[in-house]
Amino acid sequence: MENRTWAAVDDYFSSHLIPPDAALDAALRASNDADLPAIAVAPNQGKLLYLLARMARARTILEIGTLGGYSTIWLARALPADGKLITLEAQPRHAAVAKENIDRAGLSGVVDVRVGRALDTLPNLRGEAPFDLVFVDADKPGNPEYFRWALELTRPGSVIIVDNVVRSGAVADRDSDDPAARGVQHMVELMAAEPRVDATAVQTVGVKGYDGLAIALVTG
Numbered sequence: 001m002e003n004r005t006w007a008a009v010d011d012y013f014s015s016h017l018i019p020p021d022a023a024l025d026a027a028l029r030a031s032n033d034a035d036l037p038a039i040a041v042a043p044n045q046g047k048l049l050y051l052l053a054r055m056a057r058a059r060t061i062l063e064i065g066t067l068g069g070y071s072t073i074w075l076a077r078a079l080p081a082d083g084k085l086i087t088l089e090a091q092p093r094h095a096a097v098a099k100e101n102i103d104r105a106g107l108s109g110v111v112d113v114r115v116g117r118a119l120d121t122l123p124n125l126r127g128e129a130p131f132d133l134v135f136v137d138a139d140k141p142g143n144p145e146y147f148r149w150a151l152e153l154t155r156p157g158s159v160i161i162v163d164n165v166v167r168s169g170a171v172a173d174r175d176s177d178d179p180a181a182r183g184v185q186h187m188v189e190l191m192a193a194e195p196r197v198d199a200t201a202v203q204t205v206g207v208k209g210y211d212g213l214a215i216a217l218v219t220g
């Protein structure tokens with residue numbers, strides 16, 4: 001599903017609220033030149049992540065799914081100078097592009113890119129928890145396990161954000177056999193049953209099409 005109005009409105013808001021940014025533009029260009037898939041968050045979504053991290057006064061952030069580091073750069077900019085962001089990426093090629101982009105953005109001092117499948121690297125993070133904010137944006141069938149880990153690695157007051165929970169509406173198909181849609185559905189069921197979080201999810205449209213994100217506050 002695509003809609004020219006959605007993209008025009010994104011461009012309108014972004015042109016007013018998001019100044020041209022050499023490091024972010026270079027990150028997208030380098031990702032494109034390296035043939036990474038064009039699935040980074042949109043500029044206004046990146047800024048939303050940045051603002052949410054600022055509002056949460058995050059000093060420690062965990063990201064699952066780095067790609068070329070576009071969302072990583074937005075999130076890392078929300079951190080104080082002594083903050084820390086750890087981002088997990090399975091593909092060494094993606095991680096290499098991300099490291100260059102993060103370096104060019106002047107953020108290599110606060111960002112740590114860890115290469116490996118998230119389910120293999122997450123158990124090593126217990127000593128670095130709790131994280132104030134977790135952004136889940138890797139393989140979608142993994143979402144239930146990533147949500148469990150996010151809970152394990154946070155504290156009351158932390159924020160958990162999950163990208164791509166709508167996927168053009170597939171999430172509402174209860175009979176779906178799409179592993180991505182089923183992953184999101186299972187995660188939403190976990191969120192609903194989990195007394196330690198209070199959560200919602202919203203649909204989004206824009207230059208990335210029709211999708212959405214879930215946000216949970218860790219309460220206990």
Ligand code: SAH
Nearest residue numbers: 040041065067070071089090117118138139
């Ligand atoms: N957060 C990025 C987009 C991430 S795209 C942004 O908005 O800019 C999803 C990324 O998750 C891809 O780079 C993919 O290689 C990675 N990924 C997929 N499965 C993974 C896994 N099991 N562990 C870690 N990363 C994974």
Ligand code: DHB
Nearest residue numbers: 039040041137138163164
């Ligand atoms: C896909 C993954 C994403 O994280 C995203 O934002 C959009 C698409 C995908 O795997 O197709």
Ligand code: MG
Nearest residue numbers: 039137163164
């Ligand atoms: Mg995503």
